Amino acid sequence: MKTFTFFLLLVGGALSNKVAESDVDFGNKVFWKVLESPLAQRNLVLSPYGVSSVLRMLQLGADGRTHMQMRAAMGYSVQDRGVPHIQRKLQKELSSETALKVANAVFVQRTLLLEKVYRRSFLKTFQQSLHQVDFTDPQMAGSVINHWVSDHTDGMIPKFLHQDSINVQTQLLLLNAIHFQGKWKVPFDPKGTHERLFHMANGSTVLVPMMQQTNRFSYGEFVTPDGVDYDVIELPYQGDALGMLLLSPFQKDVPLSALIQHIDNQVLKQWRKEMRPLSRQLILPRFSISTETELNGVLSDLGMNDMFSMLDADFSKITVADENLYVSKVLQKVKIEVNEEGTKGSAATAAIMYSRMAIEEVTLDRPFLFLVQHKPTGTVLFMGQVMEPSRK
Numbered sequence: 001m002k003t004f005t006f007f008l009l010l011v012g013g014a015l016s017n018k019v020a021e022s023d024v025d026f027g028n029k030v031f032w033k034v035l036e037s038p039l040a041q042r043n044l045v046l047s048p049y050g051v052s053s054v055l056r057m058l059q060l061g062a063d064g065r066t067h068m069q070m071r072a073a074m075g076y077s078v079q080d081r082g083v084p085h086i087q088r089k090l091q092k093e094l095s096s097e098t099a100l101k102v103a104n105a106v107f108v109q110r111t112l113l114l115e116k117v118y119r120r121s122f123l124k125t126f127q128q129s130l131h132q133v134d135f136t137d138p139q140m141a142g143s144v145i146n147h148w149v150s151d152h153t154d155g156m157i158p159k160f161l162h163q164d165s166i167n168v169q170t171q172l173l174l175l176n177a178i179h180f181q182g183k184w185k186v187p188f189d190p191k192g193t194h195e196r197l198f199h200m201a202n203g204s205t206v207l208v209p210m211m212q213q214t215n216r217f218s219y220g221e222f223v224t225p226d227g228v229d230y231d232v233i234e235l236p237y238q239g240d241a242l243g244m245l246l247l248s249p250f251q252k253d254v255p256l257s258a259l260i261q262h263i264d265n266q267v268l269k270q271w272r273k274e275m276r277p278l279s280r281q282l283i284l285p286r287f288s289i290s291t292e293t294e295l296n297g298v299l300s301d302l303g304m305n306d307m308f309s310m311l312d313a314d315f316s317k318i319t320v321a322d323e324n325l326y327v328s329k330v331l332q333k334v335k336i337e338v339n340e341e342g343t344k345g346s347a348a349t350a351a352i353m354y355s356r357m358a359i360e361e362v363t364l365d366r367p368f369l370f371l372v373q374h375k376p377t378g379t380v381l382f383m384g385q386v387m388e389p390s391r392k
Contacts, residue, residue, distance in 0.1 A: 019086045022075030023052040024265040026302075032260055033298040043289045045334045047347035049094075051295065053104055053176035054330065054349045056087065058307065060125065061118050061318035061325075066306040073303045084125040091127070097241055099182040103152045104128045107145055107173040109135045113320040135170040142166055145173060145350075152177035153346035156335050160348045171325060172318070172353040180345045182237035188213050188284075188340035198285055199252055211340055212283045218243075220275035228258045232271050233282060237342065244343065245271070246284070288337045295330040310356050324356035 027048020034046065052074065059070045059078045071077040078084070094102050106122065108114060110132040119130065131148075133141040142161045149160040156179065166173065188211040196210040218234040229250040236243045247259055296308055306312040313326035329352045336345035 019076060019083060020090055021265040023048060024268060026052060026074050028260070028263050029302055030295070030298055032257075033301050034293060034295075035257060035260065037297075043287075043291070045289045045291050045336050045345075046293065047178055047332060047334050047349060049102075050176045050178055050332060050334075050347045050349035051330075053102075054174050054351045055299075057104065057106065057122070057126065057174040057176075058315070058327065058351050060121055061115075061315045062307070063316050064314040065312070066314040069304050069306055073299070078125065084121070087125050088127060097239070099180055099237060099239070099242060101152065101154075101177075101179040103177045105148060105175045105177075106130045107133050107141070107148075107175065109133070109171045112171055112323065115317060115320055118318050135166060136168050138166050138168065138170070139163075141170070145175070149175070149177055149348045153179045153348060154181070156344070156346035157333055157348050160331075160333055160350070165329075165331070166352060169354045170328075170352060171323065171355045174351045174353070176347075176349045178345075178347045180242075180343065182242055182344075183342040184340075185236040185238050185240065186213065186215055187342070190340050193286070193340060196283065201255065208285045208287075210283050210285050212281065214279070214281040216277045217280050217282065218275045219278045219280055220271055222271070222274075224259065224262045226258065226262075228254055230259055232275060233280060234275065235282070235284075244338075246282075284338075286339050288335075290333075290335040292333045293331070295332060296327075299330060313356075315353070325353045326356060328352045328354045 027046075030048060030051055031044075031046055034044065055070060055074060056078050059067065059074070062070055067077070067079075076083060078087070091102060094100055104126045105128055108130055114130070122128070122130065131144075133144055135141050142163070142165065145166075146158070146160050150158045157177075192212045193209050194212075195207045197205045198208045198210075199205055218236070219231065221229070221231045223229050230247055231250070233246050234243045235246065247256075249256070249259060300308060306314065307327045310324075310326050313324075315325040318325060330350070331352070332347065332349040334345070334347040336343065
């Protein structure tokens with residue numbers, strides 16, 4: 001009998017091309033970077049595919065050093081010969097799964113003129129349409145975008161953008177949405193679900209509903225380069241093209257970070273090669289996770305600095321006029337639910353782009369210093385700090 005303190009991966013079948021393989025490596029780097037933040041000890045779920053999809057749309061319009069940084073971080077260029085075909089093939093393969101829905105979109109300020117080459121390349125590569133909106137009415141534009149996300153996530157993410165996510169400075173919003181609803185190949189019997197102790201990373205325990213199933217699972221035992229022993233077990237969904245991989249260190253006091261830092265495309269291939277059907281009793285908690293993450297810092301740490309810079313971003317392949325676009329935010333919201341019947345999950349990822357010609361917002365919504373100065377003489381009359389403004 002095995003009770004899992006686990007890190008999970010939801011994966012498709014064989015990785016058949018360089019783009020998908022590079023996305024696996026890049027996605028794990030993003031996940032690892034997010035875990036370096038205070039989120040490390042919390043439940044967390046990300047969509048690596050969603051992040052890569054939005055960055056591919058951005059990379060299509062990038063030039064110069066901005067493009068070089070994105071290419072180096074992601075491991076390929078969308079502009080390379082054959083990559084648009086690979087992207088279409090990958091999306092077609094994913095969309096062919098009845099349990100999975102994938103969609104991309106670009107929402108454009110209606111007064112912004114896009115380069116014909118960018119329009120053609122976007123349609124050719126992603127086979128999705130462009131949508132014109134009026135970002136000078138942020139409430140209406142946000143409502144349109146939230147409605148699109150809700151439609152493409154089966155209502156799991158009804159409000160993707162918050163009220164202050166976009167404003168009159170917004171020029172483009174590049175968006176990816178995923179919805180997955182998979183039934184286990186062999187569902188768990190609800191009668192076998194009982195409360196059991198779950199051992200937390202901080203050493204405490206909590207009673208949670210635990211599902212259990214005895215079956216022949218694809219299973220393997222492995223060792224990291226640092227000598228950490230762990231096992232991998234796969235829960236297949238109906239149709240066998242999709243499966244949930246569950247990883248657990250043998251020792252309860254070993255942190256998940258000891259495993260995560262070693263996961264890449266080659267390790268996934270090793271698992272697939274060496275896992276074998278074995279009889280096991282799996283005990284797994286029911287769970288529901290909802291995560292909202294801003295990825296600016298993570299992507300900058302991975303080498304993509306210029307795209308967030310008002311001065312250095314180069315997305316000159318997107319617009320006709322010299323709009324000097326840069327990325328204001330990269331956001332992702334993900335929700336996943338796992339129970340006796342299967343898994344239901346949705347993700348929405350967006351890159352919000354501003355024009356450098358727009359007025360940059362300065363919001364003092366955190367502690368700040370102030371000085372009152374007589375400019376002709378340089379005399380400082382008052383100096384102070386505001387830590388908590390009065391509520392009156």
